[in-house]
Amino acid sequence: MKESEERQDLLPGWSALVVMLTIFAALSVITLMTLLHGGDDHIDPEAHGRVAYGPADFPEIDFEMQLQPHVEEAAGEREAGTFTVPPPPFSDDFIFPCSECHADLETDTERRELEAFHEDIVLNHGPEERWCLDCHNTDDRDNLRLVSGELVGFDESYKLCGQCHGTIFRDWRAGIHGRRRGYWDGAKEYLLCAHCHDPHAPKYKPIAPLPPPVRPQFLAQAADPESEHAEAEEGHEP
Amino acid sequence: MKKNGDPPRIDRRVFMAGGTTAMAAIAAGITGAPAGFIENLLHKNFKEISPERLQRIVQEMEADYTAKYGKTVTVSTTGAQPGVVFGYGLDLSRCVGCRRCVYACVDENNQSRDPQIHWIRVLKMDKSKGIHLEGSDPYYDPEEVPEENAFYMPVACQQCSNPPCTKVCPVEATWQEPDGIVVVDYDQCIGCRCCMAACPYGARHFNWAEPEIAADEVNPDMHYLGNRPRPKGVVEKCTFCIQRVRKGRYPACVEICPVGARKFGNLLDEESEIRVLMREKRVFVLKEDLNTQPKFYYFYAT
Numbered sequence: 001m002k003e004s005e006e007r008q009d010l011l012p013g014w015s016a017l018v019v020m021l022t023i024f025a026a027l028s029v030i031t032l033m034t035l036l037h038g039g040d041d042h043i044d045p046e047a048h049g050r051v052a053y054g055p056a057d058f059p060e061i062d063f064e065m066q067l068q069p070h071v072e073e074a075a076g077e078r079e080a081g082t083f084t085v086p087p088p089p090f091s092d093d094f095i096f097p098c099s100e101c102h103a104d105l106e107t108d109t110e111r112r113e114l115e116a117f118h119e120d121i122v123l124n125h126g127p128e129e130r131w132c133l134d135c136h137n138t139d140d141r142d143n144l145r146l147v148s149g150e151l152v153g154f155d156e157s158y159k160l161c162g163q164c165h166g167t168i169f170r171d172w173r174a175g176i177h178g179r180r181r182g183y184w185d186g187a188k189e190y191l192l193c194a195h196c197h198d199p200h201a202p203k204y205k206p207i208a209p210l211p212p213p214v215r216p217q218f219l220a221q222a223a224d225p226e227s228e229h230a231e232a233e234e235g236h237e238p
Numbered sequence: 239m240k241k242n243g244d245p246p247r248i249d250r251r252v253f254m255a256g257g258t259t260a261m262a263a264i265a266a267g268i269t270g271a272p273a274g275f276i277e278n279l280l281h282k283n284f285k286e287i288s289p290e291r292l293q294r295i296v297q298e299m300e301a302d303y304t305a306k307y308g309k310t311v312t313v314s315t316t317g318a319q320p321g322v323v324f325g326y327g328l329d330l331s332r333c334v335g336c337r338r339c340v341y342a343c344v345d346e347n348n349q350s351r352d353p354q355i356h357w358i359r360v361l362k363m364d365k366s367k368g369i370h371l372e373g374s375d376p377y378y379d380p381e382e383v384p385e386e387n388a389f390y391m392p393v394a395c396q397q398c399s400n401p402p403c404t405k406v407c408p409v410e411a412t413w414q415e416p417d418g419i420v421v422v423d424y425d426q427c428i429g430c431r432c433c434m435a436a437c438p439y440g441a442r443h444f445n446w447a448e449p450e451i452a453a454d455e456v457n458p459d460m461h462y463l464g465n466r467p468r469p470k471g472v473v474e475k476c477t478f479c480i481q482r483v484r485k486g487r488y489p490a491c492v493e494i495c496p497v498g499a500r501k502f503g504n505l506l507d508e509e510s511e512i513r514v515l516m517r518e519k520r521v522f523v524l525k526e527d528l529n530t531q532p533k534f535y536y537f538y539a540t
Binding site: 055056058065174186206208212213222 | 327329334335336337338340341342344345346351352353354356359376377378379380381382383384446452455483486487488490492493494495496497498501502503504510511514515518519539
């Protein structure tokens, strides 16, 4: 008699059975919903990574990266140390040589805010310590001036920058700092410091990123611009 | 080395190959199949075939691709240069996370546009947490980069010297070339994806569907172990732009990088950029503890 009562206790009662059934039903519903929704329920509806973009969506970026003809010509020689630098990046508004205007102008060496001309140049490169004529040469405006008094052309402006930024200059010459194009074992194209850094405000300017990859959940419909996900995502219009 | 006196042994592989050859020859003779038929059927691993045979296969590829894409396609077979092992450097203190490299890679290497395949994945990480792969975000999309308090870590194939992916391949369809580039033979790959499971860097990608590339977007400058179009059901990965670097050019990602964070060169040349930065800068490899011995070196120039 006592033994059978104990056995009764080992079996689950009605209440326990109901609880277990409820849990089972809930799990079934969740699984079913996940299957129906393709498992993307946990993705924030605002989240990126729903549309597939390709390089062709960004015609403004030159992905082909053709080398300059003279770099390509030098390629056959495979001569390490054949380095070329494209011309300095003068702004479109002002025409080089500078002396074309400055030859007729009287030189005012006094430190001042520029008003008549070049007023768009904002000096954010140690503005307290530095002024135009620390780098630009007073008597011959077509050259830059090193601290030693030696004149260098705009196509050799790295010498000027290297006076202060010695470690970066060393890295640049070794090819660790800055961009290089061409042949890893031969002719290369370097850039001047000024191609990436505005000498008057040298901090690298933020740029817009290209779009993120498609999340695995959306791979199937990501390339179809008519899909609802594609419509939901904004930006990166080609 | 076999001793000279050994009698010739026919093992299973030779027997099967011989049998298939005979059957293919008979089949082709009966049906009058096109010239490439036998060549395709007997296609052995690229590692094993003779240079002449490789040339024939590659010429056939060129003809096929030229017809398919309506422009002259060249498939290079340039081998590894002696005395060259490629190494790659990436400056984490410069990378701004702009993803130019991701799309230049797609443009150069003929990845599928739909479904999308990217060989490079840029991970955004929190500066205060340091390199924390689990907490990284590859889907960031702000107006401008770099963002405040974030740094970016692009990850692609690390070109391991001790690659776990090549060891697990049951059909030897992936291997390391003498210049250190880990390549895939797309004709030999059976799509089992063991290599993807073995790779600790998520650098291998599978063609779940027939890759789609518009004919005018195809890069016609191809290499048989690199950027030639892949069929459905095979694995692909970064090859350091094998079609470019074997000609001496820098990889496409190196040249597109607007901040010059990517460096490339010959590890056996003391004067090369990669060796200079390994000497001068603080360098590390990803998941060093796994002993995969990557040839992809992350560094901090500042």
